[in-house]
Amino acid sequence: MESRRAQQPLRLAAVAIAAVACTACAVEPPNVGRLGRLYVAPAENVRIFSLGRGDTFGEVLDGLVSANEQAALLMAFQEHAAPRRLRAGTEISLRFLKDQDDVRGVDVALNPDTTVRLSREPLGWVSSLIQTPVFVDTLYVSGEIESFLWYALHQNPTLTNVPAADRAELVHNLDQVFQWQVDFSRQIQVGDTYRFAFEREVRPDGSMRSGQLLAAELVNVGTAYHAIWFDPNGDGRGSYYDLEGESVRRAFLLRPLEFRRISSGFTNSRYHPILNTWRSHRGVDYAANAGTEIQATADGVVTERRLDGSYGNTILIRHPNGFQTRYAHMRAFRNGIVVGSRVHQGDVIGYVGMTGLATGPHLHYEMLINGRHVDPLSVDLPAGDPVPSDDRMRWIEESGVRVALLDGIPSAGPVRTLVADASAPDPAAAAGATPTGGPQ
Numbered sequence: 001m002e003s004r005r006a007q008q009p010l011r012l013a014a015v016a017i018a019a020v021a022c023t024a025c026a027v028e029p030p031n032v033g034r035l036g037r038l039y040v041a042p043a044e045n046v047r048i049f050s051l052g053r054g055d056t057f058g059e060v061l062d063g064l065v066s067a068n069e070q071a072a073l074l075m076a077f078q079e080h081a082a083p084r085r086l087r088a089g090t091e092i093s094l095r096f097l098k099d100q101d102d103v104r105g106v107d108v109a110l111n112p113d114t115t116v117r118l119s120r121e122p123l124g125w126v127s128s129l130i131q132t133p134v135f136v137d138t139l140y141v142s143g144e145i146e147s148f149l150w151y152a153l154h155q156n157p158t159l160t161n162v163p164a165a166d167r168a169e170l171v172h173n174l175d176q177v178f179q180w181q182v183d184f185s186r187q188i189q190v191g192d193t194y195r196f197a198f199e200r201e202v203r204p205d206g207s208m209r210s211g212q213l214l215a216a217e218l219v220n221v222g223t224a225y226h227a228i229w230f231d232p233n234g235d236g237r238g239s240y241y242d243l244e245g246e247s248v249r250r251a252f253l254l255r256p257l258e259f260r261r262i263s264s265g266f267t268n269s270r271y272h273p274i275l276n277t278w279r280s281h282r283g284v285d286y287a288a289n290a291g292t293e294i295q296a297t298a299d300g301v302v303t304e305r306r307l308d309g310s311y312g313n314t315i316l317i318r319h320p321n322g323f324q325t326r327y328a329h330m331r332a333f334r335n336g337i338v339v340g341s342r343v344h345q346g347d348v349i350g351y352v353g354m355t356g357l358a359t360g361p362h363l364h365y366e367m368l369i370n371g372r373h374v375d376p377l378s379v380d381l382p383a384g385d386p387v388p389s390d391d392r393m394r395w396i397e398e399s400g401v402r403v404a405l406l407d408g409i410p411s412a413g414p415v416r417t418l419v420a421d422a423s424a425p426d427p428a429a430a431a432g433a434t435p436t437g438g439p440q
């Protein structure tokens with residue numbers, strides 16, 4: 001101890017002399033001792049290939065591994081996926097030991113959530129499936145609508161770091177939930193406001209694996225609509241209810257096409273997804289790309305499925321309480337849909353086309369009650385079931401937590417984000433952290 005301390009001034013002196021010597025001669029840099037290691041050379045080299053259209057996994061391996069080894073690799077890969085069915089753009093990473101030519105590992109990213117990892121083991125190649133890890137957070141979003149909800153969410157500063165595809169998914173989620181209260185394509189007014197809490201699973205690259213709207217409020221022309229998620233069995237098959245526990249759903253979907261699939265002709269900044277209103281021809285026409293999926297709007301039984309003159313390919317479904325719905329101009333029926341088929345709300349029954357008398361691809365949709373045509377957009381549709389009485393106490397507890405989430409979000413103006421503790425997917429935990437003043 002004592003001797004080391006004694007050496008200290010000596011070493012400092014040596015450095016100082018070296019520095020002086022250097023400025024004098026400028027030939028040899030001073031030896032200032034050993035720096036900490038800043039860079040560690042990787043033990044592996046990695047080469048990444050992106051499959052082109054029509055390329056196969058085998059072609060990537062050609063020339064990099066022997067024929068025998070290629071066969072063994074593909075065999076191991078086949079335990080998880082078909083090597084000839086990889087889509088264009090699939091990323092294949094080959095790992096080599098530094099300074100060696102032998103491939104020692106291969107990663108094939110099947111999709112954003114799943115990678116097949118192939119490793120060279122003493123007895124040959126083995127494969128395993130790796131799930132991309134995710135973290136859970138909650139977005140708290142609010143804002144005012146200046147034109148369309150779609151624009152509002154795309155421009156919301158809270159969502160700057162949310163990928164565009166995920167923002168589109170948010171709009172889709174809100175539309176699915178509020179479709180019976182507000183038709184986003186026709187009824188949104190300038191000055192309408194929204195706020196919602198959205199829980200999502202996020203991959204390391206920032207993209208969303210899945211999301212669940214927990215609670216949402218939409219104020220449309222001064223009327224507030226609420227949708228609170230309630231899933232008493234925790235199996236993801238819950239539903240949305242308003243503040244009183246009444247279902248926000250109706251027995252019929254408002255539209256037989258997903259809102260985001262309806263063609264969006266923007267002219268004079270107005271949104272024209274609907275070609276004709278009911279009054280002009282007792283049906284509603286939705287413009288959409290040929291091939292777009294058509295959904296049964298309610299549970300029922302298929303009573304007609306045929307080529308029907310100017311209607312073209314047509315399906316008629318009989319529903320409870322004297323309701324019928326007709327879907328016309330289809331390009332094709334869905335396989336397995338025949339007269340007598342039982343269908344559920346949201347089931348795909350066919351695809352948009354322009355058979356019969358149609359100038360462009362669109363869906364002609366009709367609704368009848370006891371044989372008489374009614375306007376599906378203005379008829380009072382039968383309500384969905386309220387919160388089951390057995391789950392009432394649970395509902396009061398959980399909805400209270402979720403309404404508190406909503407109430408904590410400032411309704412408009414400056415928008416703030418709170419990222420909930422990733423280890424606490426339970427919304428109750430997030431709410432517990434929410435002061436009455438709002439999530440911050």
Ligand SMILES: [Zn+2]
Pocket residue numbers: 276281283284285363364365
């Ligand atoms: Zn029509």
